[in-house]
Amino acid sequence: MSKEKVKKYPVPSVRRLPAYLRFLYELKAKDRAAVSCTHISDELRLDPTQVRKDLAITGIVGKPKIGYMVPELIDAIEKFLGWHDCSEAFLVGVGNLGGALLNYPDFKKHGLNIIAAFDIDNEKIGKTFQGKEIFPIEKFQNLASRMHVKIGIITVPPKHAQEIANIMIRADIKAIWNFAPATLNVPENVIVENVHLASSLAVLSSRLSELYK
Amino acid sequence: MSKEKVKKYPVPSVRRLPAYLRFLYELKAKDRAAVSCTHISDELRLDPTQVRKDLAITGIVGKPKIGYMVPELIDAIEKFLGWHDCSEAFLVGVGNLGGALLNYPDFKKHGLNIIAAFDIDNEKIGKTFQGKEIFPIEKFQNLASRMHVKIGIITVPPKHAQEIANIMIRADIKAIWNFAPATLNVPENVIVENVHLASSLAVLSSRLSELYK
DNA sequence: TAGATTGTTAATCGATTAACAATC
DNA sequence: TAGATTGTTAATCGATTAACAATC
Numbered sequence: 001m002s003k004e005k006v007k008k009y010p011v012p013s014v015r016r017l018p019a020y021l022r023f024l025y026e027l028k029a030k031d032r033a034a035v036s037c038t039h040i041s042d043e044l045r046l047d048p049t050q051v052r053k054d055l056a057i058t059g060i061v062g063k064p065k066i067g068y069m070v071p072e073l074i075d076a077i078e079k080f081l082g083w084h085d086c087s088e089a090f091l092v093g094v095g096n097l098g099g100a101l102l103n104y105p106d107f108k109k110h111g112l113n114i115i116a117a118f119d120i121d122n123e124k125i126g127k128t129f130q131g132k133e134i135f136p137i138e139k140f141q142n143l144a145s146r147m148h149v150k151i152g153i154i155t156v157p158p159k160h161a162q163e164i165a166n167i168m169i170r171a172d173i174k175a176i177w178n179f180a181p182a183t184l185n186v187p188e189n190v191i192v193e194n195v196h197l198a199s200s201l202a203v204l205s206s207r208l209s210e211l212y213k
Numbered sequence: 214m215s216k217e218k219v220k221k222y223p224v225p226s227v228r229r230l231p232a233y234l235r236f237l238y239e240l241k242a243k244d245r246a247a248v249s250c251t252h253i254s255d256e257l258r259l260d261p262t263q264v265r266k267d268l269a270i271t272g273i274v275g276k277p278k279i280g281y282m283v284p285e286l287i288d289a290i291e292k293f294l295g296w297h298d299c300s301e302a303f304l305v306g307v308g309n310l311g312g313a314l315l316n317y318p319d320f321k322k323h324g325l326n327i328i329a330a331f332d333i334d335n336e337k338i339g340k341t342f343q344g345k346e347i348f349p350i351e352k353f354q355n356l357a358s359r360m361h362v363k364i365g366i367i368t369v370p371p372k373h374a375q376e377i378a379n380i381m382i383r384a385d386i387k388a389i390w391n392f393a394p395a396t397l398n399v400p401e402n403v404i405v406e407n408v409h410l411a412s413s414l415a416v417l418s419s420r421l422s423e424l425y426k
Numbered sequence: 427t428a429g430a431t432t433g434t435t436a437a438t439c440g441a442t443t444a445a446c447a448a449t450c
Numbered sequence: 451t452a453g454a455t456t457g458t459t460a461a462t463c464g465a466t467t468a469a470c471a472a473t474c
Contacts, residue, residue, distance in 0.1 A: 009419060010440080010441065011416055012441070012442090013441090014412075014415050014416050014419050015409075015412040015413075015415060015416060016412070017412075017415050018394070018409065018411035018412050018414075018415050019396055019409075019412075022371070022394065022395070022396070023396070036454085036455065036456090037455075037456080038454095038455080043396075044396055045396075047442070047443060047444095048443095048455095049442080049443060049444075049445095049457095050441090050442065050443075052455095052456070052457070052458095053441090053442090053457095053458095056457075056458095061456090061457090062455075062456055062457085063449090063450065063455085063456075064448075064449045064450050064454075064455045064456045064457090065449080065450055065453075065454050065455050065456085066450080066454090066455075066456090067454095067455070067456085068456095080419065081415050081418045081419055081422075082418045082419070082421065082422040083418065087418070087421065095313075096312070096313035096316045096317060097310075097313045097317070099309070099313070100308075100309035100310045100312070100313040103309045104309060104310070106394075107414070110411055110414050110415075110418075111414070111418050112414060112418075150421070151417070151421070158235070174421060174424060175417055175420070175421045177413070177414070177417055181231070181235065181319075182235070183232055183235070183236070183256075183257055183258075191417065191420045191421060191424075193413055193414075193416050193417040193420075195408070195410065195413050196228075196231065196232075197408065198231035198323055199227075199228040199229070199230075199231050199232075200228075200390070200406055200407075200408050201231075201320070201323050201324070201325060201390070201406075202227050202228060202230050202231050202294050202323075203224055203227050203228060203406050204364070204388055204390055204404065204406040205294045205295045205296065205300070205323075205324050205325075206222060206227050206293065206294055206295070207388070207404045207406075208295065208300065208363070208364070208387060208388045208404060209294075209295040210221075211387060211404075223464080223465065225465070225466090226465090249430085249431065249432090250431075250432080251430095251431080260466070260467060260468095261431095261467095262433095262466080262467060262468075262469095263465090263466065263467075265431095265432070265433070265434095266433090266434095266465090266466085269433075269434095274432090274433090275431075275432055275433085276431085276432075276473090276474065277430070277431045277432045277433090277472075277473045277474050278429075278430050278431050278432085278473080278474055279430090279431075279432090279474075280430095280431070280432085281432095
């Protein structure tokens with residue numbers, strides 16, 4: 001692991017990459033060989049220069065007058081995101097949302113393989129979701145280090161989110177995908193990516209209430 | 214509805230408001246009367262000036278040397294977000310995720326009341342989730358206009374997302390909360406708020422792969 | 427009063443958008 | 451060749467952070 005300053009990619013650009021991919025898969029299905037930024041920007045309603053800059057972070061090089069070769073571009077984005085080889089993840093909290101995530105088959109295409117789940121509820125422990133066994137939370141640390149799992153997904157009630165995060169940190173988890181409505185406190189070498197539905201809802205609500213002013 | 218230019222609030226600020234609320238509820242439970250920006254910023258790891266500006270959009274006024282009165286501040290944020298009186302919503306697509314959202318009891322505290330759901334699957338139609346009946350999608354337009362529902366939630370597979378969005382638009386839905394991995398095309402007077410797990414995962418993946426460079 | 431904290435103006439930073447030269 | 455499109459530099463815009471006067 002090099003000590004050189006790692007180049008940081010703009011988060012908004014990274015967030016847009018999956019939308020490009022979705023459109024590119026459609027083009028590929030139609031056997032389109034090449035695509036221009038204008039075409040992409042029209043479809044996704046973005047600025048063409050922005051599209052060019054976003055794609056540039058993946059290292060792709062286009063051809064003037066032609067654009068980008070579709071399969072090459074798909075490959076570059078997938079490689080950039082690390083979606084070619086899956087990372088294995090553990091999920092904690094098999095409630096409504098946790099169960100939904102366990103059952104979601106598409107994460108594998110997105111570089112994420114949830115291989116097991118954990119809970120405190122004896123009703124759930126031992127059961128299997130989509131071939132993924134549910135273990136008691138006590139086994140998290142041991143299994144995580146034995147299987148070298150680096151990603152933890154938190155789908156427990158907010159009251160217990162920090163507690164679970166602490167277990168994950170002790171188990172040397174590198175990245176936490178947090179769905180609990182809670183602000184997690186973690187050491188700075190641990191990555192936290194939050195999915196806060198309340199934040200999304202706040203944007204929706206506030207824009208909606210602007211309408212009626 | 215006035216034609217004056219509506220003041221736009223910074224989206225990043227709005228996104229942070231729910232986190233403030235969570236912390237404020239904790240303080241209220243501990244009967245803390247007042248709180249300063251510094252206290253909030255320490256807890257949520259934000260810049261104190263940013264906290265002040267974020268709170269200012271709600272119209273709250275603090276007291277020098279004291280800070281903000283906790284119950285007043287909670288009230289101001291909730292009012293700003295329109296979380297005091299719930300908006301009613303219809304959900305389309307009762308799969309894993311849709312079912313999880315239907316079962317999620319906390320949306321009511323966040324100004325959202327999902328009152329019914331829709332699907333195309335005859336197995337599901339007629340069933341009830343948490344007192345919410347599942348109707349055939351054909352009934353969407355009629356029920357939406359009869360009940361003056363203004364929010365639609367899309368949790369169908371991506372292939373059908375645009376089609377459902379079109380139905381919602383025809384039914385005069387004002388805001389769409391979209392969980393389908395698809396870019397929706399809507400007229401500019403319709404609000405779309407996306408929850409794209411793939412985008413969130415992209416940020417997680419790319420940060421994780423930076424670690425191993 | 428002195429000092430802590432707000433509210434606001436100014437400076438910085440980063441992302442978006444515009445302009446344009448290079449190139450196939 | 452002419453023209454479409456890339457890649458890149460410069461300008462703009464908006465959000466974050468710093469500085470500081472007002473105030474209780």
